Amino acid sequence: MKTFKFIIIVCSVLMMIHTAVQAQDKLPVIKATSRTVDVMDGDDFRKGVWRILPDKKPDLYYVIIPHKPHRVMFRTDVDSIAFDTQYNGVYDFIILLNNRDSCFTRIVAKENDLLHFTSNRKSEAQKSDTIPITIGSNDKIFISGSINGSAPLNFQFDLGAGGNIIKKGSLDKIKLKFDGKTILINSDGRHEVPTSSKNTLTVGSMRWENNITWVVGDNMDRGEDGLLGNSLFLDKVVELNYDRKIMVIHDTMPEIGKAYTQHGIILDAGVVPFIQASIKVNGILFTDWYMFDTGFSGYLRISSVLYEKHQLNGKVEKAFSLWGTRIVLPGFEVGGKLFSNVKTLVKSRQPNDSPRGLMGNRLLKRFNVLLDNRNGYIYLKPNSLLHAPDRSNTLMPWIVSITLFLIILFAVAWIIRKRKRSRSMV
Known part of the structure; x- marks a missing residue:
């Protein structure tokens, strides 16, 4: 009797293995001769x-926004495949590299960690x-919290932070x-830094128990203890109300009035939000994604890639700047509002530069915000x-005046010192 049961178990296992092999054989296959693949995840296209x-x-x-039904496409150098994803969905396929290596790939429509x-x-x-x-003097958002039962710490809430x-x-x-x-x-470059996992974070009535990883950084202003990002709320809706602080x-998503305008987003690395906004020059709108x-x-x-893409050289004025290249955009449109004569920093060209822009909180604080990550x-x-x-x-005239005053003061001191030396030599 025991032998018979053993045979039944072995046969069942063999059938399961056979079924799994058949299922793999039926997976869709796309070919590739290069290891790099382009991905179109909803509205977010990322080359290579x-x-x-x-x-x-x-x-x-x-997928970057798992709750939102959308199409995800993988495109190799010779082939492509696309799936219409739904939350909790799993989509398997094979990338056949150089007609030799079978690369089993799975698209998961669910949050990662x-x-x-x-x-x-x-x-x-x-x-x-x-x-x-x-709101600090640097226009950044600050909230109070504690780590592992510490005294209150001053955290910057940074939607541009990946962690x-x-x-x-x-x-x-x-x-x-x-x-x-x-x-x-x-902005300080690329550095290897220590990390600490399984920490507890408390912010207001919210408590993340033994599931927070901290990365050590030093690119912060005086009085800041750390940065908290959107990774804490990827299945939530984040509201920032500057009027009520x-x-x-x-x-x-709560009920909101008609005064709000709706804008689709992409989440870089599934965390950092980008929306579309437009540069306006000579009545023409140039629309791109902005962090x-x-x-x-x-x-x-x-x-610089975006600057060259829209051929802005000669179409916009250069602005005085002590740090980097600045231009004055005739118009910039976001949230249904057009801002005029916008002073803009042009980032120097970097390897693998992206044709995307970045809006900072000196601009964003002018809107009350609901970020629907779901x-x-x-x-x-x-x-x-x-x-x-x-x-x-407001500050620039003062900065220019103070800078000129210091230059003049230095020049006068140098002349006086030089005359004293000349007299001593005589």
Whole structure:
């Protein structure tokens, strides 16, 4: 009897293996002669972003906005395949590299390593959490929180950050155990830095228990202890209300008035939001994707690639600048509003530069915002800061005056010193 049961089990296992092999044989196949693959994920096209790795079985690709039904296409140098994705869907196919290596690839319409938090809500009917915000002199958003039971820390809320960063100079305030390393890329360059996983973060009534990884960085202003990014809320709706000075984290999209305009987004690396905005020159609109970067204190920045793409040289004025190249755009349109004579930083050309721009919080603070990470939209409503003067325009004359004064002072001191030397020689 035992022998018979054993035979039945063996036969069942063999049938399962046979079925799995048949299923693999039926997977769609596309061919490639290059390891780099273009990916079109909804509205987000990234050239050469995917690299074929035959050793991974399967090699997982997570869609950037999993809750939003949309098409995802992989395009090799000779072939392509597309799937209409739905939340929780899994889509398998094979990339045949050089007619030799079968690369099993899986598209996953689900969040990768979603960070869950608990909240001390008054009742089950409550569907959101509210925390106060402050706007610093650098136009950035600040919130209070603690790590592993520390004293209150001052965090910048940075939608342009791919993860959560703790300032190197604030490490003595927190109990952290470092257990890894990563590469951090920011305006200071590319550096290998230590990381600490399985930490607890508390912000207002929200608590992330033993699931936060901190990356050590030092590219922050005085008084900042760290950066918190959109990775904390990828299945939520983030509301920034500058009029009431609050940030609200909603479980689902709340009812809003008609004063808000709706804009589709892409999430770079599934985290950092971009929306479309337009440069206006001579009545012509040049529309591109711009990072929605609350962590950039400036107004607007474009890449040299974008500047050359729209042939802006000779069409726009150059602006006085002590740091980098600045231009004055006749018009810039975002959120249904047109801003005139916008001073813009042109980023110097970098390897693999992207033809995308970046909007900083000196501009973004003029709108109350709802970022719907679940469904892939941003809603904007002009607020009381819409017509607030651009601080850079106010400060620039002072900066120029002080700089000229220092130059004159230095020149006078140099002349006086030179005359004294001449007299001493006589």
